[in-house]
Amino acid sequence: MLITNEINFMRRQRRQLARLQALDQQILYVAIAVFVIAALTTAAAGGYWYWTRQQLALLEDRITQQERVIQGSAAEEAEYILYTTRLGSIASILEDRNPKKEALDFLSELLVPSIAFDAVNYDTQERRLTFRVEAQDVFSVEIFLDKLREPEMNEKIANIQLSGIQRDEVGRYVMNVTIVLKESEE
Numbered sequence: 001m002l003i004t005n006e007i008n009f010m011r012r013q014r015r016q017l018a019r020l021q022a023l024d025q026q027i028l029y030v031a032i033a034v035f036v037i038a039a040l041t042t043a044a045a046g047g048y049w050y051w052t053r054q055q056l057a058l059l060e061d062r063i064t065q066q067e068r069v070i071q072g073s074a075a076e077e078a079e080y081i082l083y084t085t086r087l088g089s090i091a092s093i094l095e096d097r098n099p100k101k102e103a104l105d106f107l108s109e110l111l112v113p114s115i116a117f118d119a120v121n122y123d124t125q126e127r128r129l130t131f132r133v134e135a136q137d138v139f140s141v142e143i144f145l146d147k148l149r150e151p152e153m154n155e156k157i158a159n160i161q162l163s164g165i166q167r168d169e170v171g172r173y174v175m176n177v178t179i180v181l182k183e184s185e186e
Helices: 003-111 138-149
Strands: 115-123 128-135 157-167 173-181
Touching: 003 115, 003 128, 115 138, 115 173, 128 138, 128 157
Parallel strands: none
Antiparallel strands: 115 128, 128 173, 157 173
16 A cells, blocks of 8 residues: 555655646747747848848949949040030130231232231230331332322221331342221221
8 A cells, every 4th residue: 555655755746747847848938939039030130131231232233333424424524624625725716816817808908019028916905917028129118108008098007107117238128017907897
């Protein structure tokens, strides 16, 4: 027969075993929960890492695309600046050319067959035309001076000065002429 101590011992062992099994089951549930949380955290960290890598790749693509646009724009801007510089140069040439053309047209009206002009200079601000005249003979000088006195020339000339009239050793007549032209009425 069994003694009460033995029965109590078995009961205590069963209770202790039941408590240990409950504790083991709680530890198992906690371990499973920790494992699930660790797996979810790892999955979330992996997903976040993948998402940041993807965003970084997109950002790098945008940066390279913007750099290409900037480089293309820089080339176009350089061409535009060169174009505007050329236009400015052409405009300044045309501004200088028109008054000089007017001075050359004026000189062409004074041409006489036996007269040559050299050292021609034109000041656009003061509209002053200076040049040197070389004539083969005194008759050519007279024809030139008569052309300067014509009424059509007086309408174009504001002031005229003749200086340095001399005859060189070859027999040519040389003089310096300074003419201030009137403003054109165009």
